[in-house]
Amino acid sequence: MPQLHCHHSPLFLSLLLLSLHHVLGAGHDYADALSKCILFFEGQRSGRLPARQRVRWRGDSALSDGQAGGVDLEGGYYDAGDNVKFGFPLAFTTTMLAWGMSEFGAPGEVDNAMAAIRWATDYLLKAVSQPGRVFVQVGDPAKDHNCWERPEDMDTPRTVYSVDAANPGSEVAAETAAALAAASIAFRSSDSAYSQTLLQNAVRVFEFADNHRGAYSDNPSLKSAVCPFYCDFSGYQDELLWGAAWLRRATGNETYLNYVQNNERILGADENINEFGWDNKHAGLNVLVSQEYLVGHEMSLQSYKEYAETFICTLIPDSPSPHIQYTPGGLIYKPGGSNMQHVSAIAFLLLAYANYLSLSSQTLSCGTLMVSPATLRTQAKRQVDYILGDNPMNMSYMVGYGDRYPLRIHHRGSSLPSIVDHPQSIACKEGSVYFNSSGPNPNVHVGAIVGGPGEDDTYNDDRGDFRLSEPTTYINAPLVGVLAYFVANPI
Ligand SMILES: *[C@@H]1O[C@H](CO)[C@@H](O)[C@H](O)[C@H]1NC(C)=O
Ligand SMILES: *[C@@H]1O[C@H](CO)[C@@H](O)[C@H](O)[C@H]1NC(C)=O
Numbered sequence: 232m233p234q235l236h237c238h239h240s241p242l243f244l245s246l247l248l249l250s251l252h253h254v255l256g257a258g259h260d261y262a263d264a265l266s267k268c269i270l271f272f273e274g275q276r277s278g279r280l281p282a283r284q285r286v287r288w289r290g291d292s293a294l295s296d297g298q299a300g301g302v303d304l305e306g307g308y309y310d311a312g313d314n315v316k317f318g319f320p321l322a323f324t325t326t327m328l329a330w331g332m333s334e335f336g337a338p339g340e341v342d343n344a345m346a347a348i349r350w351a352t353d354y355l356l357k358a359v360s361q362p363g364r365v366f367v368q369v370g371d372p373a374k375d376h377n378c379w380e381r382p383e384d385m386d387t388p389r390t391v392y393s394v395d396a397a398n399p400g401s402e403v404a405a406e407t408a409a410a411l412a413a414a415s416i417a418f419r420s421s422d423s424a425y426s427q428t429l430l431q432n433a434v435r436v437f438e439f440a441d442n443h444r445g446a447y448s449d450n451p452s453l454k455s456a457v458c459p460f461y462c463d464f465s466g467y468q469d470e471l472l473w474g475a476a477w478l479r480r481a482t483g484n485e486t487y488l489n490y491v492q493n494n495e496r497i498l499g500a501d502e503n504i505n506e507f508g509w510d511n512k513h514a515g516l517n518v519l520v521s522q523e524y525l526v527g528h529e530m531s532l533q534s535y536k537e538y539a540e541t542f543i544c545t546l547i548p549d550s551p552s553p554h555i556q557y558t559p560g561g562l563i564y565k566p567g568g569s570n571m572q573h574v575s576a577i578a579f580l581l582l583a584y585a586n587y588l589s590l591s592s593q594t595l596s597c598g599t600l601m602v603s604p605a606t607l608r609t610q611a612k613r614q615v616d617y618i619l620g621d622n623p624m625n626m627s628y629m630v631g632y633g634d635r636y637p638l639r640i641h642h643r644g645s646s647l648p649s650i651v652d653h654p655q656s657i658a659c660k661e662g663s664v665y666f667n668s669s670g671p672n673p674n675v676h677v678g679a680i681v682g683g684p685g686e687d688d689t690y691n692d693d694r695g696d697f698r699l700s701e702p703t704t705y706i707n708a709p710l711v712g713v714l715a716y717f718v719a720n721p722i
């Protein structure tokens with residue numbers, strides 16, 4: 232009769248763990264995904280590329296950006312698959328990269344993540360270099376979108392757009408202040424001089440945004456350049472609160488705390504509280520400010536925590552409150568295209584809020600349902616795992632991750648032959664043949680996360696369908712922090 236073993240060999244145990252891992256569908260390589268998620272930003276770079284540029288299919292581009300306005304605006308990021316530098320989403324991208332760094336770090340990738348932030352903040356510092364003015368965009372979007380051209384060949388007008396006291400743009404100015412303030416926290420320990428510079432500019436730009444109020448899309452000289460691309464649909468009030476909240480976090484200064492408290496009703500902190508993205512900051516604002524209530528015991532901020540929890544409850548499928556839409560395969564879904572921007576931003580907020588609850592040893596209640604930080608983290612993980620391949624299409628929506636991913640992303644630089652292989656210029660309309668090609672993009676834009684599948688979980692990998700196949704910086708930016716969390720805390 233065989234003996235009963237009460238302990239097993241290490242080999243047996245590791246085989247058991249491996250098979251459990253398999254059964255549970257785990258096993259995503261979050262470290263690999265994190266490094267790719269950051270690498271994507273190198274492929275979006277505008278300006279003169281540095282010697283340590285790793286994405287080699289790209290070359291220098293838009294070196295004289297700003298000239299049209301008598302200012303140096305070289306650098307920064309192209310927002311998506313086109314070659315315009317849109318300041319509003321660029322600033323939000325920067326805020327989220329910096330929030331991720333200060334909240335979750337970037338295990339094994341700190342230098343690359345900091346370089347991704349600095350590429351943006353170096354540009355934003357140029358954009359705010361003239362007192363009383365913020366440069367908010369470079370490139371005529373209608374003319375740019377009419378061409379299918381590599382950034383290295385770009386010959387459409389690099390029109391320079393700005394806001395000033397007479398033509399205000401509080402949303403873009405306050406988001407720029409938020410980005411500079413958030414980045415000042417990220418750089419505090421590694422480069423305190425740079426951090427100070429960022430913070431001083433954040434203070435000044437916030438003051439400008441607050442003193443000269445208005446939406447940039449109400450400005451006749453800007454309207455056709457920013458709409459319908461990054462029109463301010465949700466108003467500038469949310470960015471003023473968000474900018475003040477970031478300045479409060481970066482400085483500890485009571486002035487900004489008072490601003491956030493006193494303007495809560497005036498600026499409508501209780502409106503549209505279930506949205507978060509480049510246009511609407513409310514849910515992010517409420518989660519950010521809740522940290523000071525939960526962890527910092529600033530009791531006057533209780534209403535922000537209540538709004539944050541109302542939002543979080545809409546994400547919990549078992550909660551009795553009204554719900555956000557999920558696809559049958561389990562992906563957060565909001566109509567309007569580029570859905571993954573919602574997925575990554577919401578996953579970020581779930582993890583940030585879970586951290587604040589953990590730090591204060593609290594749970595939250597959605598009606599009668601008690602929700603723990605672990606539940607929020609599980610929800611975030613489902614979204615990330617869906618992006619990385621646990622979905623009905625069995626494909627990763629991050630280019631270059633796993634063995635099945637989108638091959639025909641809506642991205643000029645990725646879909647046209649590289650400047651390295653094909654140094655002759657390809658003019659505006661000469662690019663159409665590559666746009667129309669059914670073949671895969673020649674340059675694999677590693678780390679690019681596309682807009683993602685439709686509400687039925689299907690994805691056709693069609694370059695022409697930009698709502699599904701275009702990557703954007705503000706899809707990737709929140710996911711950097713999310714992936715960093717799961718690298719450090721595999722669950
Ligand atoms: C706080 O910020 C306000 C507004 O920028 C400024 O006037 C004030 O001097 C700051 N206070 C401290 C203690 O730094
Ligand atoms: C995805 O994988 C599952 C399980 O292996 C399989 O049943 C399904 O048909 C696959 N779906 C697609 C679209 O390949």
Ligand SMILES: *[C@@H]1O[C@H](CO)[C@@H](O)[C@H](O)[C@H]1NC(C)=O
Pocket residue numbers: 663664666667
């Ligand atoms: C190729 O794409 C362009 C731009 O979308 C389109 O206008 C044109 O009709 C297409 N040409 C061919 C030959 O398919």
